[in-house]
Amino acid sequence: MTEIRRRGLMLVLSSPSGAGKTTLSRRLLEADSGIVMSVSATTRPKRPTEVEGRDYFFVSSDAFGEMARAGELLEHATVFENQYGTPRQPVMDALAAGRDVLFDIDWQGTQQMKERVRDDLVSIFILPPTHAELERRLRTRAQDSDAVVAKRMAEAAAEISHWPEYDYVVVNDDVERAHARVLAILAAERCRRSRLAGVGDFVAQLTR
Amino acid sequence: MTEIRRRGLMLVLSSPSGAGKTTLSRRLLEADSGIVMSVSATTRPKRPTEVEGRDYFFVSSDAFGEMARAGELLEHATVFENQYGTPRQPVMDALAAGRDVLFDIDWQGTQQMKERVRDDLVSIFILPPTHAELERRLRTRAQDSDAVVAKRMAEAAAEISHWPEYDYVVVNDDVERAHARVLAILAAERCRRSRLAGVGDFVAQLTR
Numbered sequence: 078m079t080e081i082r083r084r085g086l087m088l089v090l091s092s093p094s095g096a097g098k099t100t101l102s103r104r105l106l107e108a109d110s111g112i113v114m115s116v117s118a119t120t121r122p123k124r125p126t127e128v129e130g131r132d133y134f135f136v137s138s139d140a141f142g143e144m145a146r147a148g149e150l151l152e153h154a155t156v157f158e159n160q161y162g163t164p165r166q167p168v169m170d171a172l173a174a175g176r177d178v179l180f181d182i183d184w185q186g187t188q189q190m191k192e193r194v195r196d197d198l199v200s201i202f203i204l205p206p207t208h209a210e211l212e213r214r215l216r217t218r219a220q221d222s223d224a225v226v227a228k229r230m231a232e233a234a235a236e237i238s239h240w241p242e243y244d245y246v247v248v249n250d251d252v253e254r255a256h257a258r259v260l261a262i263l264a265a266e267r268c269r270r271s272r273l274a275g276v277g278d279f280v281a282q283l284t285r
Numbered sequence: 286m287t288e289i290r291r292r293g294l295m296l297v298l299s300s301p302s303g304a305g306k307t308t309l310s311r312r313l314l315e316a317d318s319g320i321v322m323s324v325s326a327t328t329r330p331k332r333p334t335e336v337e338g339r340d341y342f343f344v345s346s347d348a349f350g351e352m353a354r355a356g357e358l359l360e361h362a363t364v365f366e367n368q369y370g371t372p373r374q375p376v377m378d379a380l381a382a383g384r385d386v387l388f389d390i391d392w393q394g395t396q397q398m399k400e401r402v403r404d405d406l407v408s409i410f411i412l413p414p415t416h417a418e419l420e421r422r423l424r425t426r427a428q429d430s431d432a433v434v435a436k437r438m439a440e441a442a443a444e445i446s447h448w449p450e451y452d453y454v455v456v457n458d459d460v461e462r463a464h465a466r467v468l469a470i471l472a473a474e475r476c477r478r479s480r481l482a483g484v485g486d487f488v489a490q491l492t493r
Contacts, residue, residue: 081456202478208491234492245476246484248289258476265473268453268466270410276454283416284442 082275084197085172086266088112089180089187092203093233095214097249101203102181104256109263112177115168121159134164152182152189184239199266201259202243206250290483292405293380294474297388297395300411301441303422305457309411310389312464317471320385323376326352329367342372360390360397392447407474409467410451414458
């Protein structure tokens with residue numbers, strides 16, 4: 078017996094659009110088999126390529142409202158008249174099975190989750206390296222008008238303003254380096270004393 | 286400008302004898318050029334192979350007492366009538382130069398340092414993997430009597446009892462794995478938001 082039991086942790090990655098969060102999430106899931114992506118529930122219609130329970134849990138508005146009222150959502154929000162939320166039970170099942178769970182949510186979702194699961198939450202804010210690089214990433218198509226890009230920049234600035242609410246800040250100047258930092262944060266948080274269960278038992282057999 | 290300034294951090298490694306702390310400290314210093322070892326002051330006589338300022342600062346009992354009274358020691362202790370302590374100024378100079386500083390001190394030194402530098406301290410407790418392995422490591426010579434080993438085990442148990450006072454717990458079941466965990470903790474703590482200075486300025490240029 079050389080492993081100490083620990084509670085699973087919930088790892089939140091937030092960033093403005095264009096900071097590389099989606100790439101970093103995918104890289105993390107590929108690199109570490111101990112962490113799984115949280116699957117959201119949504120009221121928006123399923124697209125042909127999407128798979129129920131993998132991409133989303135597709136539910137009716139009534140069912141979504143009932144989940145929210147019953148406290149079965151860790152966070153939820155409305156985007157363009159569609160509702161999105163994080164069902165609590167699959168997350169709790171994964172944590173109980175010794176898995177960590179990754180969340181790709183914005184500052185509002187993070188605030189809601191913090192209120193519900195404070196101790197088990199580890200939050201990382203990903204920042205783009207420069208103003209010019211952020212603008213370049215937000216100009217996704219050559220024909221984007223300056224007004225469209227300016228609107229996206231304003232939205233990015235609003236999201237970025239919430240960095241002080243996060244445990245860690247990672248600048249994505251180089252995706253390999255940023256990936257290594259996210260991996261290190263996950264590895265370190267797994268060793269955090271407050272998260273380890275059964276150290277007392279472990280120590281008791283050491284010093285019996 | 287893609288780096289955010291941060292305060293240096295003080296990384297404490299504590300463990301009982303026989304848990305591999307010395308090896309892990311050496312490996313960390315070799316692997317990461319951004320962290321330097323703290324050099325203690327001591328009243329014990331210099332040995333021929335030792336170098337002033339590298340192995341220790343060798344000082345008289347009077348000078349040591351004066352440093353302690355003046356608050357120039359972050360922690361200090363008496364071992365076999367010799368005094369050992371951590372001079373504050375070289376640590377502060379290293380932190381100001383953007384370096385992190387490593388401390389190989391016991392639970393009592395850690396407690397003293399915590400009182401003086403709470404926010405900048407990151408503490409890791411290294412545990413041996415099993416009772417049998419700890420005993421094997423403490424029986425350093427074949428001719429050690431059972432009584433000598435039992436005394437060392439009791440001392441190890443007393444040190445181990447302080448694990449709850451540390452931020453992280455790492456079981457040294459495999460030195461490569463334990464080394465990777467210590468490195469990850471250092472890398473993660475360097476991204477900790479509360480330790481970063483100038484994120485506000487950085488964000489201001491992003492979202493100007």
